[in-house]
Amino acid sequence: xSRVFVPKDSGARSVGADAVAAxxxxxxxxxxxxGSRGLYWLEPMAEVETAAGRIAYGPMAPGxxxxxxxxxxxxxxxxxxxxPPFARQTRMLFARVGLIDPLDxxxxxxxxxxxGLAAARAMxxxxxxxxxxxxxxxxxxxxxxxxxxxxxxxSQAEGARKYVVCNADEGDSGTFADRMLMEGDPFLLLEGMAxxxxxxxxxxxxxxxxxxxxxxxATLEAAIAAAPFLDAAFSVELRVxxxxxxxxxxxxxxxxxxxxxxxxxxxxxxxxxxxxxAAPTVVNNVLTLAAAPAILAAGAAAHAALGSGRSLxxxxxxxxxxxxxxxxxxxxxxxxxxxxxxxxxxxxxSGRPLRAVQxxxxxxxxxxxxxxxxxxxxxxxxxxxxxxxxxGVVVFDDTVDLARQARxxxxxxxxxxxxxxxxxxxxxxxxxxxxxxxxxxxxxxxxRAVLDDxxxxxxxxxxxxxxxLTPVPVQSALDWFPEDFEREAGS
Amino acid sequence: MSIENDIRQIAVAHQAADGALLPMLVAVxxxxxxxxxxxxxxxxxxxxxxxxxxxxxxxFYSDFRRxxxxxxxxxxxxxxxxxxxxxxxxxxxxEAATGCAMGATAADGSVxxxxxxxxxxxxxAPAVMVDGALIGRATPARFVEAFGKAGAP
Ligand SMILES: Cc1cc2nc3c(=O)[nH]c(=O)nc-3n(C[C@H](O)[C@H](O)[C@H](O)COP(=O)(O)O)c2cc1C
Ligand code: SF4
Ligand code: FES
Numbered sequence: 066x067s068r069v070f071v072p073k074d075s076g077a078r079s080v081g082a083d084a085v086a087a088x089x090x091x092x093x094x095x096x097x098x099x100g101s102r103g104l105y106w107l108e109p110m111a112e113v114e115t116a117a118g119r120i121a122y123g124p125m126a127p128g129x130x131x132x133x134x135x136x137x138x139x140x141x142x143x144x145x146x147x148x149p150p151f152a153r154q155t156r157m158l159f160a161r162v163g164l165i166d167p168l169d170x171x172x173x174x175x176x177x178x179x180x181g182l183a184a185a186r187a188m189x190x191x192x193x194x195x196x197x198x199x200x201x202x203x204x205x206x207x208x209x210x211x212x213x214x215x216x217x218x219x220s221q222a223e224g225a226r227k228y229v230v231c232n233a234d235e236g237d238s239g240t241f242a243d244r245m246l247m248e249g250d251p252f253l254l255l256e257g258m259a260x261x262x263x264x265x266x267x268x269x270x271x272x273x274x275x276x277x278x279x280x281x282x283a284t285l286e287a288a289i290a291a292a293p294f295l296d297a298a299f300s301v302e303l304r305v306x307x308x309x310x311x312x313x314x315x316x317x318x319x320x321x322x323x324x325x326x327x328x329x330x331x332x333x334x335x336x337x338x339x340x341x342x343a344a345p346t347v348v349n350n351v352l353t354l355a356a357a358p359a360i361l362a363a364g365a366a367a368h369a370a371l372g373s374g375r376s377l378x379x380x381x382x383x384x385x386x387x388x389x390x391x392x393x394x395x396x397x398x399x400x401x402x403x404x405x406x407x408x409x410x411x412x413x414x415s416g417r418p419l420r421a422v423q424x425x426x427x428x429x430x431x432x433x434x435x436x437x438x439x440x441x442x443x444x445x446x447x448x449x450x451x452x453x454x455x456x457g458v459v460v461f462d463d464t465v466d467l468a469r470q471a472r473x474x475x476x477x478x479x480x481x482x483x484x485x486x487x488x489x490x491x492x493x494x495x496x497x498x499x500x501x502x503x504x505x506x507x508x509x510x511x512x513r514a515v516l517d518d519x520x521x522x523x524x525x526x527x528x529x530x531x532x533x534l535t536p537v538p539v540q541s542a543l544d545w546f547p548e549d550f551e552r553e554a555g556s
Numbered sequence: 557m558s559i560e561n562d563i564r565q566i567a568v569a570h571q572a573a574d575g576a577l578l579p580m581l582v583a584v585x586x587x588x589x590x591x592x593x594x595x596x597x598x599x600x601x602x603x604x605x606x607x608x609x610x611x612x613x614x615x616f617y618s619d620f621r622r623x624x625x626x627x628x629x630x631x632x633x634x635x636x637x638x639x640x641x642x643x644x645x646x647x648x649x650x651e652a653a654t655g656c657a658m659g660a661t662a663a664d665g666s667v668x669x670x671x672x673x674x675x676x677x678x679x680x681a682p683a684v685m686v687d688g689a690l691i692g693r694a695t696p697a698r699f700v701e702a703f704g705k706a707g708a709p
Pocket of ligand 3: 238634635676
């Protein structure tokens, strides 16, 4: 009887993976549901186990199952190890995703899981922190803060109780790496949290998950119940949000976790000093925590050997929008945006010229084609007036209107503002009105002056980065695509 | 059974949690489809806080609604990656197909149509959720198929 691997990833399911799995089962195959390999244009994908390895097919329809089992399908992709879109990646974080049943702990161990935690628990907390520092690991949630320094701060802070909080709010449009990892390899995240707990002296961890991810919720619940390394010495609780982008901002997240409105706190104090319930708290992104096990298992030097400049290790870049080959591509930092978008992504899906690329979510800059040679690393993006954020890259063709995208950025901020400070709460709403006037061709020079002023106030006067960074996409649209703000009204 | 009793039973399971109000409200909203006004006094009593504390939570988080939703629930992603992949046109088609405006519940209570901001399905954009089931590479035809199928009596 053949063994067939079909993703249970919510993305794969959204295009029919359940029906494909059922078709294989009906033909007598043993079906193992896995995470997704991230080659989404080929989903639903199926891999049939053979003596030569797993032969991939996709995109599959239920009617293709019989031909795949007989290896005479025109959907044949072959071994992924020999398929360039997969083979040229450097899979570190996502090494296991798509290979195993995410909730099969034995399979997790057989594929190298658990080694990092065992190594960490045999070390002193200070030695673990030293290893994380030496690896050069920086937070994957957006700001790129050095993780070892954060853990050290929590470790050294006074507090009867300390906490590890995983930020699984993943609100940025164009990002889905956290979701794929939680659905596809949840034990890895839990192992990383346990390592953090050991390092900082915390006995409790929380995962704050956005409510838009019901499949990840079910998988995490099951993984928490099944993980043999979670016990009274370190336990994890899952907390589900209720639809608020701002709750991805770490202090708003902590307020929400405390059962309050998700309103950002003034910093200082940093969460590392006074976080959840005023206790020293590590707040890290899913991918940051998931990077820890490999660093402890394979050594800090192996992590630090990859990447460029001060951006070390790999990043799972997420490519979407109007692009031919959308998906998750893990590679060392430093890959050029052009390589990702044109070579790996195949350019626009529409076949029309590429006009803009938004990198780093709704608070990230819109780059024109002229900036495609920017390397994907934190410093290079900052120098070009953008930010890498959580690694999302959204492609737009020449039908995009950047004045409308600028309006959307402001409207999104107005919609998601927590309301605590005026520049953001009022400024974003005023910004929408002003851009509307510019689009309508009303008194443009004056409105433009008002907009410039408004963006400056938001940038410099906002309490947190929602208001502070919303000017970034707007400014980039104004700087790189001024013609979109000068069009004849109504055209 | 009064609605107050129902709410109390749903909520009390979360009473021991730190920051219990959020999980309580999530549980009530999921079980009943909305957070009835009666919940404010019940949760305030359970947690020894004010009704205003509860009401403030309900108004802050967009998942919480004060009125029962329609029988069918449709959420359309309106965020950037879906916009880049034809999401604006799709949203308009879905408004037309359901006869419901974005953010509204149809007058006959048959359907609620909501805007959503990213389902993490950006690589299979545009994305729509119909009664909790995610649809990727959504087209008007694929939407109508899913909406018709799931809703067939
Ligand atoms: C408006 C806003 C939304 C954010 N959303 C997220 C998010 O969804 N996930 C995340 O990990 N970090 C998010 N962040 C960044 C967090 O505030 C914080 O920097 C991060 O969780 C720290 O973890 P790291 O050091 O591992 O990156 C957001 C920040 C802002 C200002
Ligand atoms: S910038 Fe916006 S989201 Fe941040 S604290 Fe101010 S009002 Fe709240
Ligand atoms: S932007 Fe629509 S699913 Fe992510």
